[in-house]
Amino acid sequence: MSNDPVVAIVGVTGAVGAEFIATMDRRNFRVGRLKALASARSAGKTVTFRGKEVVIEELTERAFDGVDIALFSAGGSISRKYAPVAVKAGAVVVDNSSAFRMDPNVPLVIPEINAGRIRDHKGIIANPNCAAITALVPLWPIHRENRIKRVIISTYQAASGAGAAAMDELVESTRASLEGRSFEPKVLPLPYAFNLFSHNTAIDPATGYNDEETKVIKETRKIFEDEKIAVGVTCVRVPVLRAHSEAITFECERPIGEDDVRRLLANAPGVRIVDDRVKNYFPMPIDASGQDDVLVGRIRRDLSDPSGHSISMFVAADQLLKGAALNAIQIAELLPQRALA
Numbered sequence: 068m069s070n071d072p073v074v075a076i077v078g079v080t081g082a083v084g085a086e087f088i089a090t091m092d093r094r095n096f097r098v099g100r101l102k103a104l105a106s107a108r109s110a111g112k113t114v115t116f117r118g119k120e121v122v123i124e125e126l127t128e129r130a131f132d133g134v135d136i137a138l139f140s141a142g143g144s145i146s147r148k149y150a151p152v153a154v155k156a157g158a159v160v161v162d163n164s165s166a167f168r169m170d171p172n173v174p175l176v177i178p179e180i181n182a183g184r185i186r187d188h189k190g191i192i193a194n195p196n197c198a199a200i201t202a203l204v205p206l207w208p209i210h211r212e213n214r215i216k217r218v219i220i221s222t223y224q225a226a227s228g229a230g231a232a233a234m235d236e237l238v239e240s241t242r243a244s245l246e247g248r249s250f251e252p253k254v255l256p257l258p259y260a261f262n263l264f265s266h267n268t269a270i271d272p273a274t275g276y277n278d279e280e281t282k283v284i285k286e287t288r289k290i291f292e293d294e295k296i297a298v299g300v301t302c303v304r305v306p307v308l309r310a311h312s313e314a315i316t317f318e319c320e321r322p323i324g325e326d327d328v329r330r331l332l333a334n335a336p337g338v339r340i341v342d343d344r345v346k347n348y349f350p351m352p353i354d355a356s357g358q359d360d361v362l363v364g365r366i367r368r369d370l371s372d373p374s375g376h377s378i379s380m381f382v383a384a385d386q387l388l389k390g391a392a393l394n395a396i397q398i399a400e401l402l403p404q405r406a407l408a
């Protein structure tokens with residue numbers, strides 16, 4: 068008998084679910100038994116974990132009996148309903164949805180930034196929004212040394228953030244467009260092939276901000292534990308399959324030069340500098356895909372701020388890995404042994 072934890076994946080057939088499995092395998096995450104959970108549509112099908120077929124079970128109220136760690140990525144409403152059930156059954160939940168992120172009793176964790184918060188959990192730990200993770204991993208080493216007063220983020224977000232069906236829709240609509248066929252979008256609300264559009268989350272008519280942008284603002288403040296940091300953000304969905312990119316400009320309290328940023332990021336965990344001006348080679352989603360690190364480049368003075376307090380840069384990170392599954396597995400790796408008993 069193994070004492071290794073029983074791990075449940077909720078949403079195992081999804082884009083993030085597949086990366087949970089691959090990431091656990093790649094990082095030799097200890098698993099006594101895997102419970103693969105999805106909707107009734109998938110029950111009875113199988114997934115492969117460490118060379119063995121695991122039969123997918125339907126997510127029900129009884130699915131968490133004997134589970135030590137439950138990784139959720141099946142959307143906010145499933146998390147809201149079933150995460151408390153999993154906690155009641157004795158599991159620690161790492162939730163990839165937005166359901167609990169702003170709950171003051173739920174730690175919102177990026178291990179490179181605030182791993183210490185994990186110990187405050189009361190059963191649920193939230194994985195931050197993918198656009199927030201992508202920006203905050205490289206901003207944190209700078210903020211820690213020279214507080215960032217204000218940051219402006221413009222995102223170029225991939226289909227993967229909207230799930231496996233959205234990735235399929237990008238491929239299918241592109242194929243239809245190339246073949247001159249009409250295509251009716253089913254997953255995303257707007258034409259995706261050879262197009263881009265404002266992020267598909269609901270927009271607040273009063274403020275003009277969509278939910279994705281509001282998440283980035285609120286989550287930045289919670290993770291940095293800095294209610295005063297000013298965040299401006301525009302989130303855009305672009306026709307890229309996976310890996311989000313972001314243009315980021317930030318203003319620090321004290322003067323900062325591009326060499327300071329390079330020094331602070333050179334050995335920062337989870338960051339890789341890709342900044343080749345000679346070859347005009349900078350972070351690209353195609354290079355970030357399948358990689359653990361946030362790629363950072365185009366590090367340069369923001370010329371609109373002659374005071375020398377501001378820097379602009381461009382980043383790219385795999386939305387399914389650091390933006391979702393990898394961050395969640397890193398959290399699970401740090402759970403104290405008692406959670407695994």
Ligand code: A2P
Nearest residue numbers: 078079080081082105106108109126141230231
């Ligand atoms: P299923 O494939 O059975 O529908 P993605 O984020 O890539 O769209 O994936 C969503 C995940 O959430 C899938 O694994 C999907 O399973 C799962 N899911 C969706 N609805 C439910 C539900 N009602 N109960 C359990 N899992 C669900």
